[in-house]
Amino acid sequence: MLKRFQTTLCASAIALGLVLVSTAPANAHTQSEAIANGCGSGFAAASDGTRAVTTGSSTWGYVHLAYNNSTGVNCVVTRKTSYHGTASRVSVELIVQNTGTYYKSDPDAGHWESVSHAAAGRCVQYYGWVWNPAGTVVSGGGRQTWGNCG
Numbered sequence: 001m002l003k004r005f006q007t008t009l010c011a012s013a014i015a016l017g018l019v020l021v022s023t024a025p026a027n028a029h030t031q032s033e034a035i036a037n038g039c040g041s042g043f044a045a046a047s048d049g050t051r052a053v054t055t056g057s058s059t060w061g062y063v064h065l066a067y068n069n070s071t072g073v074n075c076v077v078t079r080k081t082s083y084h085g086t087a088s089r090v091s092v093e094l095i096v097q098n099t100g101t102y103y104k105s106d107p108d109a110g111h112w113e114s115v116s117h118a119a120a121g122r123c124v125q126y127y128g129w130v131w132n133p134a135g136t137v138v139s140g141g142g143r144q145t146w147g148n149c150g
Contacts, residue, residue, distance in 0.1 A: 029079060029111055035066045038114030039075035042068045046148050053078060053130050055139035063092065063128030063142050067150075072120025074148070078128030079112045082139075086110065089131040089138075097123040097146055123149035 031050065035043050049065030060082035066075045078092040090109035094102045096119045104115040113128075127142030 027084070029084075031062065031064055031079070034077045034079040034112050035064055035075070038077035038079075038112050039066050039068075039116060042070060043073075043075050044069075046074070048143070048147055049126075051126075051128075051141040051143055053128050053139045053141040055137060058082070058139070060130040060139040061090075061128065063126060065124065065126045065143075065148060067119075067148070072118055073116050074119040074124050075114055075116035076126040076128065077112050077114040078130065080109070080130050082130065083133055084111060086133055088133045089129075089135060091129040093127045093142070094119075095125040097149075119148075121150070123147060 031045060035045060043066040046065040046067045051063050052059045053061040053063055061078060061080045063078045074094060076092050076094045078090050080090060087108040087110055089105060089107045090113040091105035092113045092115045094115050094117055096117055099122060102115045102117045104113055106113045123146035125144055125146060129138055129140045131138045
C-alpha cells in the first residue's frame with residue numbers, strides 16, 4: 001500500500017512539474033533576433049530606429065527600423081515583449097516618403113510582424129502595434145516624423 005502511494009505521489013509530482021514548466025512564459029526575442037528573423041540577412045538596426053510600443057504606462061513591445069546597405073531596403077519589425085509566445089494581433093507600418101505606406105498585420109502572431117520596402121534616398125516613418133490576446137486593448141509606438149533619409 002505504501003509503495004503504491006509513493007508511486008502515485010511521485011507520478012503526481014512529475015506531472016505537476018511538467019505543467020509548471022510548460023506554462024512558464026516564453027522569453028522575448030532580442031532586437032537583433034527579431035530583425036534577423038523578421039527581415040532576413042544583411043539588415044542592421046538603423047540609427048534612431050527603436051521605439052517602445054506602449055499602452056498607458058505599460059510597454060508591450062518595441063518597433064525597430066532596420067536597413068540593408070547593399071539593397072537599399074528598409075525593414076520594420078514590431079516585437080512583442082508582453083504576450084510573447086501567445087497569439088495576438090501584431091501590426092507594423094513603414095511609410096516611405098513620396099512612395100507609399102506599407103502595412104502588415106497578423107491576427108495570430110506569437111512573436112513579431114515585419115514589413116519592408118526599398119527606401120534608398122528617401123526618408124521614412126515607422127509604427128507598430130500589439131494587441132492583447134482578447135483583442136480589446138492595443139498598444140502602439142513609432143516615429144511619426146521623417147528621418148533616416150539615406
